[in-house]
Structures are given as C-alpha cells and as structure tokens.
Amino acid sequence: MYKILDELNKDKRAIRDIVRDKLMEQMQADERVCYLDADLMNCIGTRKLVPMFPDRAINCGIAEANMVGVAAGMSAAGMIPYCHSFGIFASRRVMDQVFMSVAYAKLNVRVLGSDAGVTAALNGGTHMPFEDMAVYLAIPQAVAIEACDCAQMASIMDQVKDMQGLIYIRFMRKNPVAVYPDGTEFKVGRGCVLRDGDDVTLISSGIMVAEAIKAADLLAAEGISARVVDMFTWKPIDAQLIEESARKTGAIVTAENHNFLSGLGVQVANTVSETYPVPVRRVGIADEFGEVGPEDYLRERFDLTAAHIVREAKKAISMKR
Template sequence: MAVTEMRKVLADTLQEMMKTDDRIVVMDADLATANGTFGLRKVYPDRAIDVGISEANMASMAAGMSAYGMKPYIVTFTAFASRRIADQLAISCSYARQDVKIIATDAGVTAQTNGGTHMSLEDIGIVRSIPGTVVLDLIDGVQLKKALPVIHDYKGVVYVRMVRKETPDVFDDSYEFDLFKGKCIKEGKDLTLIATGMMVHEALEADKILQAEGIDAEIIAIHCIKPLDEDIVVQSAKKTGKVMTLENHNIHGGLYSAVTEVLARKCPVSVVPIGIQDHFGEVGKTRFLMEKYGLNKEKIVEEAKNLLK
C-alpha cells in the first residue's frame, strides 16, 4: 500500500490555495520546518508568519486577522493546538465567531519520540467541548488534499487533526470529500468498526484477519467527530447490533464518547472502545506505542471476537 507524507500534502495544498486567495495567512510557532510549511515563506513572505514559541499569541493574532477579513491558518503540534491554547480557541476564536482554521499535527502516538509532554491524547475532547467548533481527524493524504479547500470555504473554527509524517493511503483519487459525512468503506453484517484518523488503515488490516476467520465486519470511516454523522452510525449499529470504535486518542472525550452519546439516545447496543485507556503518552516509535496501548490490528481482532461471543 502506498504511503504519503502528510506535511508535504499540507504545504503543497496551502500554497496552491494561497495563489487564488490573498486573504490566506499561514502562521507557525517555531515549527515550520517540522511541519513542512517553511517553504511558504519564500513564496509568500508577507503571508507566512512565524510568531515564535507563543502559541496563545498566535491564536489571538489569528482571531484578530479574521476580524479584519483575513483567512488565518495556525499550524502546530496537537498538544500546542489544543490544551495550550484552549482559552484562546474558546474566547478569541469561537465565542467571537471568527473564521480560524487550526492544523494540528503529530496526532496521538504519532508524536513518537517527542514523548508524553508533546503527545496529545486528549485534544479532540478539549476542542470538541468548545461550542461552535468543527473537529476533524483526517485519514490520509488524499483526504487531506481534498479536504483543505472545503474546510477553507466553511466559515468558523475548524480543528484539523492529522499525522505529520508518512501515513498509508486509504483512498484513491476518485474519493470525494464531504465535510460532515462519514463513509462506509466496507459493508458487513456481524459487527461495525467505526474508525477515525490513522486507525482506519488499522481497521482494514484487522479486517483481513477477521475475514479469514469468517467474521464479516462493516467498516465506517469517520473524519468529522464534531458534528458526528449520526445517520451512518445509527444505520450501521441497527444493522449489526455490535459496534467497536477505533481511535488514536483517549477513549474519554473522543470518538468513543461521540458515538456512545448518539447510540445511547437512538440505538442502544454494545460498544467496545479501542483507544488510549486514560493514560499519558511516552517516548517510543509509533508501532511500539500502538502495540503498548492496544491500537494494533491484533487487539482489534481480539476484542471483535470477544464482542461476538
């Protein structure tokens, strides 16, 4: 399966968008090289800005720019794009009804050797709880490229969570992005796997094992966690009667919370979470951390079998 460097897709797509909309400003907080956006300064030196290590200031500046008709994008690691600037996102951006886009990289365990301080496993929960926000956990480079122009046209605060480095391609060029709609990427009858972000690929890998053992799983790819596509979740839950959620995030406040909030009201069924079980992160390569925290295909298969007993 092909892989794509997400930060390259991010920078290339932003550069193309900046050609046609001179209101776009890309803001970094001393991480432009790490996030792949440094080259934008050579092409658009007046609209690619480094504010230094001052993320809260960056968010407030973005809100001010939006108030004057600009289209600011702030780019930093998830930890700094959520818990560090939660007050600015809530008050300066969302409460003030500004048009600010937050690009949050190094999602979850993909922060790897940056360790627990830089590994945000709670960011979706933080931003999701702020009124008026849209929260995305993007799946691959194809989706990112097609999502950015759509996100740009949406007026409001959008939090875009993504892997920074290489990630396997799930979609091909025929994929069409809908901001608020999930996608059934495999139909099945025995149970439903609802996955987001990098866990969509892991769901597909687990499904190969499940199929070999005669288990027919339906796979729902969710990129928009707030507002959640309730229709696709409820429809699949009614069909299979058993649901698992898969996320590179704490099970509190993220996809599991969003899904169970809906199903508790509309279709009460058994829901098993695959995600971080209320732990801080630590130093380690992504695959090691996925195995340590049970985010791998083997754990998905194990829990699927338990659910079907």
Template sequence: MEMRKVLYSKLCDFMSYDKSIVVINADLAKAAGLSDLVKKFPDRCFNVGVAEQNMASIAAGLSSYGMNPFIFTFTPFATRRICDQVAVSICYAKQNVKIFGLDPGIAAENNGGTHMSFEDVGIMRSMPSMSIFEPCDDIQLEKSMRQVIDFRGPLYVRMFRKETPRVFDDEYEFNLFSADLIRSGEDVSIFCTGILVYECIKAYEILKEKGISAEIINVHTLKPLDENSVISSMRKTRCAVCAENHNRYGGLFSAVSEVASGSFPVPIKSVSVNDEFGQVGNLDFLKNYYGLTCDHVVNSAMEVIKKRV
C-alpha cells in the first residue's frame, strides 16, 4: 500500500477518538494523501497555505495549549526552510510537534534539485531534543503510528509517500528506539534506513552468493541512535557500511561514525550522496546516478571487509 494511504488510515483511526490531534499542512494536503482527512475532521485540519514558517510556530502554539499537532510538507521545507522555527518555537520551547517531511532525497524525483533534500537529517540531527524516524515500508509506518502519536517532544518523520517494496510482514513488532535486525551475519554490518533498506536486502543475497555473510540492520530511528545495536554488530563484524538516501555528511554515516569513534572504531564505508545537489529524474535513474543501488552496497561491503583489522 502507498505510505500516504497508511498515514491517512492511521490518522483517521486515532483522530476519531483522540481530540488532541491536530493536522496542519502547507498546501500539500493532496500530495500527502490527506484530502479526505480534511473532509472528515475539518475542525482539526488546517491548511496554512504556502507558509511553512507560520505552520511550524502555529504548531508550537497549539502544543503549548495541550494539543498534539502534526505538520506536513516536503522534506526541504520541513527542515532547511523552517530551520529557525523548528529550533526556537519547537525545540528550544520544548514543544511536542510531529514534523512530517515528505519525499526525502531522491524520492522528490521530477521536482528536482530545489525539492531534493539531502541535508535534512543533518539539520534535524543537530538540533537538541529532536528525534528522527524514517520508516522504510508501509508495515513499519503502520506499526509505528501509535508510538509516533504517543511520543512527547519534537519528532521529525522522514517519509516516502508512495508504494515501497515490502521489507516487513504483519508479525513485525516495532519499537521506536530499537533498530531492526533484518538479516543476521558475521562479516560486515550494513546499517541502512528508508528506501535503501530494500537495496541492502538485495545486496545481502548477492553477497551471500559470493560467500560473504552480511548483517543488515535497519536504523529507522536516526536520533536517538540505537547505539547498543550498532556497536554490538560492529564488535562482531569489525567493519560496516552505512546506506542512506542522504548526503554523506550529517546523516546515518555520520551518526554511526560518531558512535564508533567513541566506542569501537572500525572501518566504515558510506553508500550515500557524495555532497551533491539533486536533479530531476525517476527513482531508478537517481539511484544509479547517486550510487544508491544494491550494487553500490555490495561493492562498498567488499571494499570495507578488506580494510578490516
């Protein structure tokens, strides 16, 4: 199912009995798949128009009044455009606002460079008190929504809008603060998030054929990082790859490297955007262009294993 349909369905459920939830968007109700939600809950859904700064601070005001506001826009506007409002009105003021950034990184596809956020996790990760969650499929999003709604504090949800390949099944149990072990292995840790998770599962199979046992860990929550899972995997494999739909600076690679440097330094390779801006193109073209495919994960894994001490 499309991620936005899951989002709509879960918000419908929760808003029907939880009157504190307020949904605000900045002229993107249709894009977010929330048009029917607006019709269903007209008194608690607001469209501020193309005014993201206003949206962020309004949400802070609502939160200070005991409401549970969710705000929606594309990832670049949910982060770099409203950086100061997120920092001051929301984080510094200790408000409880869920910030949904849609179409992260290359998911912006034909909206191109202006809309293609490769820096959003870096921006949000640097803000004290901010938590960051990036669901990788519809099941994970569905299972997460209860915890997202109950979460208290600023939370950035970096969300793909459309249909994604399935990673999880109905038996999956979600914990916002625990990374998910997708495949167990011995030779290399592969930490991944968002749409790169599926690429890493494909990479696992290719590596297996080559006789390499990879451990795939979905780091769905980039902050606070599940340090125990990350370090214990690296203690076992003694090398790692980080795969993400983001610039190599500031995202998952940075987060894992920061933890490793202080606890268990090992060689780590990054499968990510190499400090470039975005451009128009479909998902497959952009994955190939920026080096975000399963083959890039495989190559990085094989290279980093050679560097293992």
C-alpha cells in the first residue's frame, strides 16, 4: 500500500517546476537527452534550458507535426528526445506523426502534454483535452500515463528517460493537490493502492485521485468501506490489480478528467468484463466538449467531484448481485 500525505493541500510547487528540474538534471547527466517545444517554453518555465543547452533545448516554433518528426529523427540517431506542447496539440494535432514517425518506426520519443482536461480552464474548450489519452491508447505499444502530483511526476520522469518507444505523459501544468510524500517511487504499468476497503473500489488518476480519497472519507462516514487505486498508467493497464479489486470489493467506480467513452473507465470495464464481471460506474466527461471557465467551476460543471464519485459508488454497490 502506498503512503499518502495526512492532509491533502495544494502544493507550493507546480508540476511544470518538476518537469523543468528533471529535464535539466537529465540533460546535464546525459548528452543524448534533448528537449523540443512548440513555442510553449514560457508556459512550462523551461526557457532557461535554451542558453544552457543550445543544441539540445530546441524551440521548434508553432509547428507540432514537424517537432515530433524532428524528435523521431533525433532518436534514430541515438538521442533521447522529450517533446512538449499543450495536451490537445501533443495528441490530436500530431496523431499521424506520433503514430508513423515514432511508434510504427519503433523510435523513441517522450511526449509531454500539459493542461490535462479541465485544468486548461481559462484557455477554454478549444484547448481542453478530453481525448488526448484516447489518441495514445489507440496506438499499438504506446505508453499512456497521467501524473497526479509533483512527487509522482518526478518518479515518472526518472523512469521514462531510459524506456523505449512512444510514451505520452499528461499532467496539469500548475499547482496540484499533493497526494504523495516526496521521494515516493512508482513503477510505470503498476497501479497504486492508496487505501484498502471491502465494499467498492475507486480507480482514478490525475486530479481525480484527491477527489477519490475525499470520496472514500465521505463513504466511510456512511459506513461504506472503499478501496482507492491510483491507476496513473492507463496503458499498459494493470489488469491484475483491476481483477483483484473486482474480486475483493465486487463493485468499481472509475474517475477521470477525460471523455469516459474513450479513457480509463472503458479500460477498467473491459478488463473486468473479461476477468471477473462486477458493476463498473464511470465518472468523467460524458462525451462533451470542454468550455471556458475557472477550474473550480469546470469541475462542478462536468461532475468531476468527490460528491459525484460517492453517488456513483452507491449506485455501483446497489447493482451487486
């Protein structure tokens, strides 16, 4: 079981700070590491890497398709590229490039997609990725990850540097709710049990992890015991942990900051239906486009709340046979 912080508060650090620090650390330690951006360095605070590594921190301008191709070419020459853009551009805008130039070609690129789901907030519906993970789920052998806080992002970046293939990591750019103590180690492809329970399992990632923990507290107050799982790797999914949770609790609720027709919920439901069928209820974006507004408003607007997880948990439990 993973240790989590006693109190869940907003971190003083933003996830982008971790991204910048880890890129700097890796670029200093290994000359093969390079970082490409599409004119959004200021948004994730990485501009200072350019004078430090003029040949390896490359601003490609607002041309994401070319950026991904250049990264693929650099990896073919033995380098270890990271690319960054907002989640929408880092996924749907470059789907053909990440598919053919990287994944099909068996090359080796890490794509960072910032402003996951409603955390795009004031940039609005045009900039709000509810489908970015679906793009990567659809590409054979791609890895799709969502980081929930700074400690998790740090551990993920330590691991992906030496992984091979196409790897997508979505995250909120700004200050997350801190869930884990610094130094916690995660293993890509393995879900994390944060709290054990008997009546229902709450499976989530990203900003919904803290909501799931809150929901578990609310359920406990009503005498319902909930297991909480952080499924930060959506692909390859931890099917073993999902099956084990289905057997142990007999009901599952998934919670995702993403269209629930094409994301974590269907992955969990597929796994359960093939291994140990139990009720699965999904919290997430109900096949809608995003819209503009502060993040707090958007979380309510799209039912990405602990209260909604509680409602769905009770429904799932009532459906047990």
